[in-house]
Each structure stands twice: as structure tokens, then as C-alpha cells.
Amino acid sequence: MPLDSARIHEVSDDLLAAMDYCFEQGWTDGLPVVPPRVERVEEMLQFEGRPQETVIASHPATGYECTVHAAAVNAVMAGCKAEYFPVVIAAFEAMNEPDFNFHGSTASTGGSAPLLVVSGEMADDLGMNSEVNLFGPGNRVNATIGRAIRLILINVFRMIPGVSDKSTQGNPGKFSFCIAERRRGNPWPLLVEEQDYPDGVSSVTVFAGGGFCNVENHGGNTPEHVLNSIADAMANYGCITLGQSAVVMAPEHVRVVAGAGWSRSDVKEYLFKQAYRTVDGMKSVGKYRQREYDKQHADGDTHPLVEDGKLHRGLTPDDILLVVGGGDAGGHSCFIPSWSRARSSLMQSKPIGVCIDCD
Amino acid sequence: MHDGISFEQLGKRAVVLCTEPFKVTAQNIARMMGLPDYPFVMVEHPIGSRSLPEIKVLAESAYEQALGILHD
Known part of the structure; x- marks a missing residue:
């Protein structure tokens, strides 16, 4: 109406x-x-x-x-x-x-x-x-x-x-x-x-963007340096859920990563693999939920990059919206978490x- | 609130539980659905970080309120 x-x-x-x-x-x-x-x-x-x-x-x-x-x-x-x-x-x-x-x-x-x-x-x-x-x-x-x-x-x-x-x-x-x-x-x-x-x-x-986290890294000069910084932001205790992620990579960071021959899907897979917290770590902040772990580690429906004992952000690398954006200068990318504790908005x-x- | 009223409109009794900060929102939905005086159970906020004994106390209070609504 x-x-x-x-x-x-x-x-x-x-x-x-x-x-x-x-x-x-x-x-x-x-x-x-x-x-x-x-x-x-x-x-x-x-x-x-x-x-x-x-x-x-x-x-x-x-x-x-x-x-x-x-x-x-x-x-x-x-x-x-x-x-x-x-x-x-x-x-x-x-x-x-x-x-x-x-x-x-x-x-x-x-x-x-x-x-x-x-x-x-x-x-x-x-x-x-x-x-x-x-x-x-x-x-x-x-x-x-x-x-x-x-x-x-x-x-x-x-x-x-x-x-x-x-x-x-x-x-x-x-x-x-x-x-x-x-x-x-x-x-x-x-x-x-x-x-x-x-x-x-x-x-x-x-x-559905739940905020904005700047990822500063001016010293990193390998794909792993840059992407580990971003993955750490994605997996911080305040943000980590099974939800999706938006990552907007600054040109300076992209030059490091793509210059080493990494494709967009390489980056998404690496971020998915690295953006995790351990089960014990999640328990240490009171955020561990067994049903979320089970959902991510379900028999026969688990992404190959998911590892036992870890809660990754999202369910697959395709849960990462990855785009290039920003000015020519500056090692500033960003991570934006999706709304909700679970996967309520895709x-x-x-x-x-x-x-x-x-x- | 939407679900509770929808159940009632389908002839099924329902009780809506709502924590205090959402009272205005619940009343707004009830008004929008044409039942501005629809009664509902108020529960202290928050829920997620409480211990099980604390939850039990809240649940018992909510249960008593729910019985009152259902018996009306």
C-alpha cells in the first residue's frame, strides 16, 4: 500500500x-x-x-x-x-x-x-x-x-x-x-x-554496510603484507560473524597485490582463508555460537578453505565484495562489515x- | 508484533514479547496494523548477555504477564 x-x-x-x-x-x-x-x-x-x-x-x-x-x-x-x-x-x-x-x-x-x-x-x-x-x-x-x-x-x-x-x-x-x-x-x-x-x-x-573500518598499511610491500592487514580488520572480534564483507582496496594496495600477479579471485580466497578467529578466541569474548560454527563446517557443504577449529568470516570467498576505489596516493583501504550477527542480509x-x- | 497480530487475525492466539527499548516500535506496528491497544509482554533489556538464572527470572515474569493477556 x-x-x-x-x-x-x-x-x-x-x-x-x-x-x-x-x-x-x-x-x-x-x-x-x-x-x-x-x-x-x-x-x-x-x-x-x-x-x-x-x-x-x-x-x-x-x-x-x-x-x-x-x-x-x-x-x-x-x-x-x-x-x-x-x-x-x-x-x-x-x-x-x-x-x-x-x-x-x-x-x-x-x-x-x-x-x-x-x-x-x-x-x-x-x-x-x-x-x-x-x-x-x-x-x-x-x-x-x-x-x-x-x-x-x-x-x-x-x-x-x-x-x-x-x-x-x-x-x-x-x-x-x-x-x-x-x-x-x-x-x-x-x-x-x-x-x-x-x-x-x-x-x-x-x-547492508554496518560501518567503516580504515585499513592503513604504508609499509607492506607484498600481497601477504597488505592482505593480512585487511584480513585482520575483517576478523576483529567486534566485527567477525558469518556475514558478508565489502572490501574497497586503494590503488596503492592494489598495485602491490596485482603487481605480484594476484587476480581478484586470488585475493578473495586469501582474505577468506586469513580472516578468522579460533574457537577458543571467540569463546574468550563470549561470541562463540555452536550453530554458527556448525553452519560453516557442515558436512559436505564446507568450503575447502575452511579449517577446523576456526571461525572464518563468511561462508565462501564469494561472500567478499571486492572493488578498487580511492585516490592515487595513500595506503588506505577499507573493510565494511555486513549487517547482523548472522547472514540476514546478502x-x-x-x-x-x-x-x-x-x- | 507483526507476526503476533497476523496470528490473531488468522484466529490463533498469540503473545508478543518485547524488551523495553522496543516498546515504541511495537506500539507503532500495532497502530499501523489497526490494533493500537494490542497488549504485549514487556521484558527487561538486554537479553543476550544475561546468565541463565537471570533469564529464568525474566522468563517467569514474562510467563505471568502472558497468562494475564491470554486469559483476558
């Missing part, structure tokens, strides 16, 4: 008054929004081929639905240009996949935020940032697409902080959490190429602006 049918709100012909009106209605993330004037919403809708009543996502617990029109209104409010809209739509279609569990991942105390990773030519076409200050401010496309996701969660799905969004601490990505995969100087196939979409298609991958991807295998 749509929360409310679309209607026009009239305010005095004054931009600041309109912004204040949006605040008064509770339609913001705490920052001013762009008042969604009708003509801007209509311009946004030009970038979606389906009727504006089309439902792109529905909330499994409340039944609230997000239509193309509602998404467009919130994209305008977030400051998106119309050409960004297909990314917003594709992201919500990915979040709408049951395995993403967007109710749990957006309502839980865990405080995760949907991280969007855009891969392919569209990132460059739109002018997205995949390089210096990747997760920081300064790029309208990254900032406003990520913000549109949050405004839709608040305004359409009523994920209200403190009421239906019970994040214990939240995380800064809940304002906006959207990056592009770096193509320039990337020695590996792009994420979208591994996702088996047709040539020329770009994709957005959504990942990353999903969708092609942007095209319909593949649709009815």
Missing part, C-alpha cells in the same frame, strides 16, 4: 519557506531538502520508462510500497539530477530482493546503511567519484543518489529514527553511502563484468536502466 496517494502541497512562492515546510512535515534526514516542485519530479520521471504507479519495492513487514513516482519525489528532494534516477530505481529493485532483507537491515539495532557500488560506464557518464575522497563529500552524484535512498526509507517506508529504525548508534553512511568502482588503472575485470550482464550494461550492487545487484529477463 502506498503511504499516501500523491498530492500537491501548496506553500508560499518562497524557496526558503518551502524548505521549512518540508522540515515541518518531517520529510528530511535532518538536512534541508530540495522542495520537490512538480516540474522537477516530471523531469525525473522522464528517465524511467514504466508508468509512475509502478511499484519498485515493497516493505515485507508494513506493506508500504514505493512507486516510481514516490521515488522520483524523494530523488528530487535529495538533490539528484534527473539522469541519476535510474541508479536510484535499480538500487531499490536490488534492495527489494528478499535475500537483502531491507526491513531488517534498515530497522535493526545493527545500524547498517545500504552501501551502493556502481560499476560500469554509467559511473563515468554520470560523473561519479571513484577516486580521491571516495566516501567523502564533494561529488553531487554519489552524495545525492545515496541520500535519495535514505529519504525513500524515511518518507516512503517510514523508517523513522527511534521509532521504526532502532539503530543503536547508526553510522554516517545512513546519510549517504554510494560509491563508484574505479576503472582507471584497475588491473582486474570490473564487478559488472563478473556479474554476467550483457556488454555495455552498468550495475549497482547493494550491501548483497544484491541489478542492471541500471535496462530490463533483463523482464516480463
